[in-house]
Amino acid sequence: MPNYICVTCGNQYAATEAPPLHCLICEDERQYVNPRGQSWITLDELEREHHNVVRSLEPGLAEIGTEPKFAIGQRALLVQAANGNVLWDCVSLINKATIEAIEALGGISALAMSHPHMFGSMVEWSQAFGKAPIHLHSDYKQWVQRPDPVIEFWEGESHDLDEGLTLHRCGGHFKGSTVLLWPEGAEGRGVLLSSDTIHVAPDRRHVSFMYSYPNYIPLAASTVDAIVDKVMPLKFDRIYSHFYHLAIEADAKGAVQRSAERYKQAIGIRS
Numbered sequence: 001m002p003n004y005i006c007v008t009c010g011n012q013y014a015a016t017e018a019p020p021l022h023c024l025i026c027e028d029e030r031q032y033v034n035p036r037g038q039s040w041i042t043l044d045e046l047e048r049e050h051h052n053v054v055r056s057l058e059p060g061l062a063e064i065g066t067e068p069k070f071a072i073g074q075r076a077l078l079v080q081a082a083n084g085n086v087l088w089d090c091v092s093l094i095n096k097a098t099i100e101a102i103e104a105l106g107g108i109s110a111l112a113m114s115h116p117h118m119f120g121s122m123v124e125w126s127q128a129f130g131k132a133p134i135h136l137h138s139d140y141k142q143w144v145q146r147p148d149p150v151i152e153f154w155e156g157e158s159h160d161l162d163e164g165l166t167l168h169r170c171g172g173h174f175k176g177s178t179v180l181l182w183p184e185g186a187e188g189r190g191v192l193l194s195s196d197t198i199h200v201a202p203d204r205r206h207v208s209f210m211y212s213y214p215n216y217i218p219l220a221a222s223t224v225d226a227i228v229d230k231v232m233p234l235k236f237d238r239i240y241s242h243f244y245h246l247a248i249e250a251d252a253k254g255a256v257q258r259s260a261e262r263y264k265q266a267i268g269i270r271s
């Protein structure tokens with residue numbers, strides 16, 4: 001039985017004879033159902049017209065994206081950390097060429113996901129790399145569409161990985177919205193992998209915060225403040241979010257603070 005993949009959000013579902021009738025992630029108000037109707041694809045079909053590209057972003061960090069664009073079009077990031085490689089977020093496509101490219105970088109010892117829009121085919125990826133554990137915040141239990149023993153739920157506000165990285169729950173976009181801190185990144189100044197908990201704007205000088213990006217639903221000022229309060233004590237100077245080219249190279253904390261003030265002014269909290 002195939003594990004069908006939703007063509008709009010890229011989530012791979014548990015094996016079924018026929019494609020599922022609904023995608024819970026797309027039917028949620030933060031996403032949207034394919035205008036042509038709910039549509040599905042299998043991994044074999046996906047591989048026929050797509051491939052993954054692996055590129056280095058800085059020493060110890062690579063991005064993995066699917067081309068041509070599929071589903072949301074995000075990149076996954078591979079952090080080569082002190083005690084093993086961690087895949088941050090995921091894409092739907094995994095194939096032999098991708099596995100070989102990742103093996104050449106040292107493989108994967110753990111996976112961690114920011115939120116359900118980035119789950120992709122995470123269980124398939126884990127199985128390709130020796131059933132590496134997938135770290136998910138426990139708030140995401142209801143959003144997992146392909147349950148598997150490789151998924152390890154963590155509770156609370158932060159979670160240290162054996163590889164030398166730390167996950168922090170910021171909330172906002174999702175209750176469990178998570179960011180990953182890589183202290184050795186940016187030549188030791190620290191890197192925050194923010195996915196779209198903190199979304200880097202195309203000007204690469206500002207960030208934004210949204211309940212729904214595709215449906216343009218903003219967050220309350222108090223929620224934005226809570227996200228900022230969560231990340232300010234962390235040591236980082238650079239942010240990478242979940243699309244190609246979206247990074248704040250330096251003074252990322254200043255960008256977060258200035259952007260949060262601008263955001264609150266725009267939604268009418270500061271005059």
Ligand SMILES: [Zn+2]
Nearest residue numbers: 006009023026
């Ligand atoms: Zn979907």
Ligand SMILES: [Zn+2]
Nearest residue numbers: 115117173196
């Ligand atoms: Zn999202």
